[in-house]
Amino acid sequence: NAGVTQTPKFQVLKTGQSMTLQCAQDMNHNSMYWYRQDPGMGLRLIYYSASEGTTDKGEVPNGYNVSRLNKREFSLRLESAAPSQTSVYFCASSEPGISVEAFFGQGTRLTVV
Amino acid sequence: ELKVEQNPLFLSMQEGKNYTIYCNYSTTSDRLYWYRQDPGKSLESLFVLLSNGAVKQEGRLMASLDTKARLSTLHITAAVHDLSATYFCAGYINTGTASKLTFGTGTRLQVTL
Numbered sequence: 001n002a003g004v005t006q007t008p009k010f011q012v013l014k015t016g017q018s019m020t021l022q023c024a025q026d027m028n029h030n031s032m033y034w035y036r037q038d039p040g041m042g043l044r045l046i047y048y049s050a051s052e053g054t055t056d057k058g059e060v061p062n063g064y065n066v067s068r069l070n071k072r073e074f075s076l077r078l079e080s081a082a083p084s085q086t087s088v089y090f091c092a093s094s095e096p097g098i099s100v101e102a103f104f105g106q107g108t109r110l111t112v113v
Numbered sequence: 114e115l116k117v118e119q120n121p122l123f124l125s126m127q128e129g130k131n132y133t134i135y136c137n138y139s140t141t142s143d144r145l146y147w148y149r150q151d152p153g154k155s156l157e158s159l160f161v162l163l164s165n166g167a168v169k170q171e172g173r174l175m176a177s178l179d180t181k182a183r184l185s186t187l188h189i190t191a192a193v194h195d196l197s198a199t200y201f202c203a204g205y206i207n208t209g210t211a212s213k214l215t216f217g218t219g220t221r222l223q224v225t226l
Contacts (some may be wrong), residue, residue, distance in 0.1 A: 031212055040122070042201060042216040043156075050211040058213070090155065094212065102146065102214055104156045 002026050006091050006105035013081040013112045021076040021108050023091030029103075031094045032074035033058075034066060036087040037107075043090065049074055081112040115140050115204045119217035126192050127225055134220045136185040136202035144205040145185045146214065147176050149198045156201065159187075192224045 007022045025032065030051045035043040045058030049068040063085060065077045074093075078085060088109050094102040116139040126132050136145070144163055148156040160169045162178035162185060169176050173196065175188045185202055199221045203214045 033214070035216075040218060042117075042119075042218040043203075045213060045215070048211065048213060056211060059215075092214075101158055101161065103158075106155045 004091055004093055004103050004105035006089075006108050008108060009106065010109050011111070013078075013110065015082060015112060017081050018077065018079050019081065020078075021089055021091075021110075022073070023075065023105060024073045025091075025093040025103070026072065027093060027095070027103065028071065029093040029095040030071070032068065033092040033094075033102075034064075034074070034076045035090045035092065036060065036085075037090060038087050046076065046089075078110075081110075083112045086110060086112045115142060115206055115213075115215045117202060117204045117215050117217040119202055119220050121220060122218060123221045123223075125223045125225060126189075128193055129191050131191065132189050134187040134189075134200055134202075134222075136187070136217055138183050138185075138204040138215075140183075140206075141180070142183075142204035143207050145176075145178050146203040146205065147185070147187055148201045148203065150201065150219070151198050159200075189222070192222075194224045194226065197222055197224045 004025045033048040034046040037043045044060045047066040049055045052071045067075045088107050090107050091105040118137045147159040150156050160176040165180040167178045173190045178185045199219045201219045203216045
């Protein structure tokens with residue numbers, strides 16, 4: 001039972017480069033989320049998708065785009081990476097009406113130099 | 114907008130001692146979550162509190178929720194070294210079309226011999 005799978009686990013980018021973080025869940029959840037975690041700031045919501053075909057901005061969306069490709073997959077794209085985007089990124093999924101649990105992936109540690 | 118505050122941010126305690134982590138939130142929250150995170154790892158769900166007066170216990174950890182005071186607590190009884198980790202609380206809001214978790218900044222717990 002894989003749960004929520006993120007790729008890659010680690011990435012180093014140069015300023016201005018682009019990349020896409022991938023997230024897939026096998027629990028048939030409607031809702032998916034992207035968070036970033038920075039020291040002393042907890043987890044902050046970047047974007048979320050309540051269901052396939054919908055996406056909404058969270059607390060810190062600037063510099064990011066997302067795609068809800070299908071019900072399983074929710075990707076996060078950095079078009080032009082900046083050092084301020086150095087962080088650990090977590091994807092999560094939940095099914096609010098059925099399960100109270102929110103499940104998290106293992107995280108992607110991104111460094112922008 | 115839901116805001117979640119935790120205190121303390123850092124807690125150093127001796128084995129065998131008791132202590133409480135506090136989580137205050139700013140507006141009505143449908144649920145309150147507690148997570149544990151070990152260094153370099155993802156978030157592990159500890160408790161989900163669904164209603165006023167809810168109390169849940171697992172081993173040396175006990176969580177409670179007072180929705181009137183907008184306060185949740187995580188009580189640690191007779192701490193052991195294995196409890197060293199960062200603990201997060203998160204409030205949850207379901208608007209009907211979307212649901213979001215808002216995290217506190219975390220409490221880093223260090224249990225010393």
